[in-house]
Amino acid sequence: MALDKGAVIEGVVTGITNFGAFVQLPENKVGLIHISEVSNVFVKDVHDFLKVKEKVTVKVVSIDDKGKIGLSLKALMPAAQPEAEKRTGEPKHFESRRFENKRPEGKHFHAGAPKAAGPMSFEDKLSRFMKESDDRLLDLKRNTESKRGGSGARRGD
Template identity: 50%
Template sequence: MSLEQGSIVEGIVTGITNFGAFVELPGGQTGLVHISEVAEVYVKDINEFLKVNDKVKVRIISVDPKGKIGLSIKQANPSANRGNRKPKFQPSFEDKLAKFMKESDERLSDLKRQTDSKRGGRGSKF
């Protein structure tokens, strides 16, 4: 079967790696769904989204001359992915910075307390 870029086909997940999933397509060819093409949301662990032997609908996004086939699950079901999953709350940069500064200040004060107790407290002379 000739696979054309842009077509949507159904396949079976045959293998999972930390960078994506291999999907067997009709005709016995295998393509790769990169981890960034699994879902609309950030995917830290692909195993939370896919398992071996899952049937998936994929869009063929590239076919190179060497025969490598690039696939996308999120492009095959764009409306389904957006509707089913609520995006997780993403704190703003300012929120992350404020949290970091607070934790940093706490660690610094703990370190000063420990250092002062080893020296004999404040104001002691050597």
């Protein structure tokens, strides 16, 4: 039985390291299941998933020029569903939408001037940007001064 990339074969775990597990394959060959290929979930310790002398079915994912054989258990598992998806039924990126447009003290920085019916000219865009920037700087200055305990001008006294 020749080992080819994509082949599904059985083997026996012969050793476990912090970076993966070595598997004895047919024809007296040895392959490595890298820690990233052990499971669809985060693997902190390979010992939590595999034991020495355990019989496993693996998929050959790579064979390099030196003859090193890369194996995977994860490739034979169904895709894991992210935690957020399990809870809400929606993909994770949809769950984060509940935090969109929330700013400190309820301020929406881009809610400035009402939008014009047509496209804005460069001058209008620049003017709007400058006004919003000045407003943000003023808010920041007020916030910083209040934390210092007063006006920044009194420092020299």
